[in-house]
Amino acid sequence: MGMIESIRNRQTLLLTIIGLGMLSFLVPYDAVIAMLGNNPGTQSAGTINGDDISFLEYRTRVQERNSLFNYTDDKAAQNEVWGDIVIERLYGDNFDALGLGLTKEEFDDIRYGDYVSPWVSRTFYGGQVTEEQKQNWKQTFSTMYSDPAGKANYAGYARVITQKRMREKFDGMVRAGLAANSLEGKREFLGNQEKVDFRYVLKRYSSIPDGDVTVTDADAKAFYRDHKSDAQYAQRAGRDIEY
Numbered sequence: 499m500g501m502i503e504s505i506r507n508r509q510t511l512l513l514t515i516i517g518l519g520m521l522s523f524l525v526p527y528d529a530v531i532a533m534l535g536n537n538p539g540t541q542s543a544g545t546i547n548g549d550d551i552s553f554l555e556y557r558t559r560v561q562e563r564n565s566l567f568n569y570t571d572d573k574a575a576q577n578e579v580w581g582d583i584v585i586e587r588l589y590g591d592n593f594d595a596l597g598l599g600l601t602k603e604e605f606d607d608i609r610y611g612d613y614v615s616p617w618v619s620r621t622f623y624g625g626q627v628t629e630e631q632k633q634n635w636k637q638t639f640s641t642m643y644s645d646p647a648g649k650a651n652y653a654g655y656a657r658v659i660t661q662k663r664m665r666e667k668f669d670g671m672v673r674a675g676l677a678a679n680s681l682e683g684k685r686e687f688l689g690n691q692e693k694v695d696f697r698y699v700l701k702r703y704s705s706i707p708d709g710d711v712t713v714t715d716a717d718a719k720a721f722y723r724d725h726k727s728d729a730q731y732a733q734r735a736g737r738d739i740e741y
Contacts, residue, residue: 544580546587556583566654567621582658585665593664596671600660608663610636617662 543556559579560572569575608615609622610632619627622635639655642648678686725731 546584549587551583556580559583562654563658566651566658582661585661589665589668593668596668598664598667600663604663605656605660609639609659615659615663615666617666618659 541553542550543553544551556579559582560575563569563575563579564572567575569578607613608618614623614627614632619625623631639652642652642655
């Protein structure tokens, strides 16, 4: 009875805590920040290559991505969006300098044409591309594009697919540029041709008794002199205080 009476005396506090808990589920985080007097547009979600990424931009893109794709949890969407922002900031200038682009014909081709891009294959087809599925996606994108309400989603898909394709192109160019020259090939070939047969006897240091090894004072001093600056022997500075 004493516990029940204690709860009754604190029912106002209890209801307040429950109300705040429910409010945290209903009110978006950026709205809470605004209520507290902070502008989410000025808050930084992180820094990439010296550029501050505003929380508002990051959160907006996460929400858009969640509306386009089915993620197992919000953390997966957050990680992928952040990865895409990193690619934009670090690779964007390289894409422009190389003149990388995506024509309408190629954009159609990598979605449902003869060459479906690796990322589209994994994301939209589950890695199993069939003619029936390609026709279904072609119809889906066509319907989405012609519907005024669906054009926003179409534009969102287009942005993501285009960026992923730019990364695939760039990585492909880098891989194509990594080739061994004739000298490296010759050295590798000759190295593989050299074969040696030999016999050896293994005796571990741990099997040698300490008494069989004699270490003189000169040996100890020489070892100390040669290794006293090694990182593994470094010690923090200390002081002896007498009082």
